[in-house]
Amino acid sequence: MCGIFIKREYDVVFYYPQHFNRGSQDENMYFSHLINACKQEGRSYTVFEEPDFSLNSNRNKNATPFDFIFVLIILLRRMFNSEMDARTKDVRIGVFLSKTFFRCMSFNNVVTISQSMVSIFRGINSNCIIFDVQHGIIHPNKKNYLIEKYPDKNIIYNKMQLLLSGDSYKQLMIENDYTKYFKNNSHVIGSYIIREDLKHDSFNRNILVSLQFTHDHSNAENILLLQNLEQVINSNDDETITFYLKDHPRFNFDVNLTDLLSLKNVKPAPIDIDDCFKLCSLQITAYSTLVFEAALKGIPTILVNPLSKYDYFNKYFSYPFSNEIIDFSDKLFYKKSSFMVQEWASSYYSDFDKETFIDLLK
Incomplete structure (x- = not known):
């Protein structure tokens, strides 16, 4: 030795x-x-x-x-x-x-x-x-x-x-x-x-919510993210839509998600991210890297970000659109959006x- x-x-x-x-x-x-x-x-x-x-x-x-x-x-x-x-x-x-x-x-x-x-x-x-x-x-x-x-x-x-x-x-x-x-x-x-075949050809009413609650933020910032997310979910009038919450890998447990998970249309997401993308045809996040991963599978993301200093996807990456949940109910619009985000992401992930x-x- x-x-x-x-x-x-x-x-x-x-x-x-x-x-x-x-x-x-x-x-x-x-x-x-x-x-x-x-x-x-x-x-x-x-x-x-x-x-x-x-x-x-x-x-x-x-x-x-x-x-x-x-x-x-x-x-x-x-x-x-x-x-x-x-x-x-x-x-x-x-x-x-x-x-x-x-x-x-x-x-x-x-x-x-x-x-x-x-x-x-x-x-x-x-x-x-x-x-x-x-x-x-x-x-x-x-x-x-x-x-x-x-x-x-x-x-x-x-x-x-x-x-x-x-x-x-x-x-x-x-x-x-x-x-x-x-x-x-x-x-x-x-x-x-890697870029894959499109996972979905229409909005299936399941939305992956990729959370950003970590020690990277102050407590006030985490609370603001939570309040903003609660507003999005509570303002949804379509009872057929289910939101699946996916914790960040460094989730710090400082944010209490009990109230959100108690809602009928909110559930924990699968642990494996591939299972998440199989289950959900749309994503909501503030600025998760999963925007790119979802895009490479043809899954659009709705950016919900109250923290302007973390608004990377609009400021630096020119995310191709900004729409609301209801817009994706149109099958033709969903397909067009899928192709658009996949093409956009391909230059960042080869x-x-x-x-x-x-x-x-x-």
Whole structure:
């Protein structure tokens, strides 16, 4: 043994937080196609899973728990001088880990998501390529990515490269980057989310409500989202319509949904998102990424968003229409809307390009 690891050499280290285990087998769907590509092309890899002690999501049986190292990193962060910036702390901790627990492990590439532990890995290996896989939507004022036309310092300092899902995202990043960093350091590899045959040919009276109640918002913002949703549901006069509530993966339970779920026409949504799309032919949300996933299946979304600073789909992505529930009862209008949203989403989410991903690896 050498540290806690047997001496190993890997082409790729995959690292992600536990709450991304959203697949039917408790896998990270954002990584599954990348891992399969490595298997098919004979690239050696290992997968580390960061624990999230605040959630009850299941662990991935095919990933190595990073629990001990994660707790050690938290403790070491607290021991460093409080005046030291967060990135410098993490790089120094990474250097320490490279001489201890990781001293017999070598790797050429790191693939992360949500920029998890990027400075730690930069400290462990100053020469590796660090890729960050896009999850959710990226826009010109996305925290940790682009702020006021400049890439986040963490991206620049760690020499990170972004793996994007579609050409329109890359174009959006380039057009809003004064430094032109993303022109050469962002790459379109596509996504596991793909364009499919239309799920529905008419409005079946079932509506998926993709909720956005998380700690990303203040309590006041979450309450405003709830009140706005209650208004939409209570103003619906068609008793044949059923609303299915789908929690955000990081739902914080600070918002009480008991009153909503007590209504006759409101029910919990299926756990699996594919089952949700099979069941529901229309979606309501404030700004969930599921707008894109639904669109690729030809399912239109009604945007109900009282928070102007989160109005991404109108401000940055030019969502193709703004209609009310009653409009979709017209079968011809529904079909036209299905084709329209699917075409719109396709430039943001293309099919996974295995060759491009493999060629990027060092």
